[in-house]
Amino acid sequence: MALYVHWPYCARICPYCDFNVVRDRGRTQEQAELAQAILNDLEAQAALVGPRALASIFFGGGTPSLMPPDAVAAVTARARALFPPSGDIEISLEANPTDAEAGRYAVLAHAGINRLSMGVQSFDDAALKFLGRDHSAAEARRAIALAARAFPRLSIDLIYARPGQGVADWTAELTTALDLGFEHVSPYQLTIEGTTAFGRAVARGAWSPPDEDLAAAHYEATQTTLEAAGFEAYEVSNHARDVAARSSHNLHVWRGGDYLGLGPGAHGRLTLDEGRLATVAERRIGDYVAGVAAGSPWAEREVLEPQDADEERVLLGLRTVEGVPLALLQRLGLSADEGRLADLLADGFLSQKGGRIAATATGRPLLDAVLKALLT
Structure with a gap:
């Protein structure tokens, strides 16, 4: 944590x-x-x-x-x-x-x-x-x-x-x-x-x-x-x-670990029995202090759908040189052999090694566009 x-x-x-x-x-x-x-x-x-x-x-x-x-x-x-x-x-x-x-x-x-x-x-x-x-x-x-x-x-x-x-x-x-x-x-x-x-x-x-x-x-x-x-x-x-x-x-954080968000406007991610919880604290200082006192510091509290949680891990993980497990992309219906992921690999924007997918030197400056092509 x-x-x-x-x-x-x-x-x-x-x-x-x-x-x-x-x-x-x-x-x-x-x-x-x-x-x-x-x-x-x-x-x-x-x-x-x-x-x-x-x-x-x-x-x-x-x-x-x-x-x-x-x-x-x-x-x-x-x-x-x-x-x-x-x-x-x-x-x-x-x-x-x-x-x-x-x-x-x-x-x-x-x-x-x-x-x-x-x-x-x-x-x-x-x-x-x-x-x-x-x-x-x-x-x-x-x-x-x-x-x-x-x-x-x-x-x-x-x-x-x-x-x-x-x-x-x-x-x-x-x-x-x-x-x-x-x-x-x-x-x-x-x-x-x-x-x-x-x-x-x-x-x-x-x-x-x-x-x-x-x-x-x-x-x-x-x-x-x-x-x-x-x-x-x-x-x-x-x-x-x-x-x-x-x-x-x-x-x-980039690897998808859990973290508490403390303070006004802070974001958090928690894995609980109900699923992957996304939290956003009250932005205004007075609202946050009052919310904590009342037991409700969060302005937003959402249990992410499994697909949304996986997509968020991809968005964060592909920012790093480590990339993300191919298995994570496969859960999203993507294949290294055909379709969007295969095209990005073939075009040199992504690479595959050791069961992981990472952005290349060519893909990293264009990462926003690469992620859009991959996930939409």
């Missing part, structure tokens, strides 16, 4: 973000109530699912590095007590590399965090300003140095295909991340969501994202640069220096 903990507070709302977040201002009492509600929700869901071994914990957001360290420690300690792990487990937390938050790293490590995912996004000050980030490139470098002393494992998030960014510029930023010693890199193409400030700016013609050809060139540069440095793209947007550097929490 894994845990995802959503802490929705941010010092600033980034213009590209469409996550469930709020400004972190004057909310001290609300935050204390939320921290307690997350613990209570953990207790209630543990009683629902019964004895399990703890696989991992991931604190996401929002900006969980703003979460009070004693609240982080309380969640990790209670999770270990409710779901005793069989060995060492990964406990990740997302962090912004500001000077203020970097000062909390040592305390967060003491609270149980052993892997920090750093939202650096860029090493260019002009780009950071455009992205609405509240740190500078110099602050990011200072924070990285502090994080390296506090945590045994570090990951970096970077955003590419920004307006005006050339391929050489992007390659230089990737090289900077590698030179700083990161063992895990998560590069994301800038995505424009209509509900965000960027979405509204693009809609009114204030600026335009790079065209598809330039974005594809950025993607290819990502693969080439990281492969040359010994990194493997073990998932579409995640590259690790070796197997040990992979995110075990994310792999647990």
